[in-house]
Amino acid sequence: MDAQKSDLLQGTLDVLILKIVALGPLHGYGIAQRIRQISKAVLQVQQGSLYPALHRLEKRGWLRAEWGEAETGREAKFYSLTKVGRKQLESETANWDRLSEAVTMILRTAE
Amino acid sequence: MDAQKSDLLQGTLDVLILKIVALGPLHGYGIAQRIRQISKAVLQVQQGSLYPALHRLEKRGWLRAEWGEAETGREAKFYSLTKVGRKQLESETANWDRLSEAVTMILRTAE
DNA sequence: TTTATATGCCTAGCTAATCTACATATACGG
């Protein structure tokens, strides 16, 4: 009802996750934390968005998952980037650059 | 099935339309053309996205519509920005800047 | 001791945006 109050730019979650995982294998909870930290709390991934996204990316073969032990000593599922995932990250990053530049160009247009 | 092949950055259509209309009243077809032109064909609005969006924005009070005559001599519905619409454009533009910078920051992060 | 907070995983169900694909109509150039 609330006319969309997104904590993300729609459509960018996948590329964000791929990028964070490319920096080193990490578990879901940690991925969300990193996105929040690096973006200085501008971008916030809800858990109801995060986990389905991770499963989606794994199913598409871009991420690989395996259980391991988190820094805290607790069990956690660690995700790492596959070779195909790295390709995908590159292509999605290029696409982001292209599209975001275009949007910015329009928004900066003076009449 | 085709894993989303968007011609837009999801969620940016509204602000794009508001911006184009802010440059001067224009009809739907023309709005789509301008977006395509300014972005050098990077951004392309499908008609099935365009018209529902226009009706949405009008219903929310950000656009005002009135029938008039296009340059071609044909009847067309011209949209112009309301006062509230201008506010909305400002706020959505600021939001875009904030979010897109955050996304770019993450994608540029070196490990 | 009980309780709150942080960590960690997950699903169900909803909404909203966008897409594809259609339908309609006029003007113009060949």
Place this chain on the structure above:
DNA sequence: CCGTATATGTAGATTAGCTAGGCATATAAA
């Protein structure tokens, strides 16, 4: 006369992300 560009629209499907829940453990605070 026919194809293309202009111009408006809807129906139906898909999909992403959200809210709101559930489960479990560890630790800090009360």
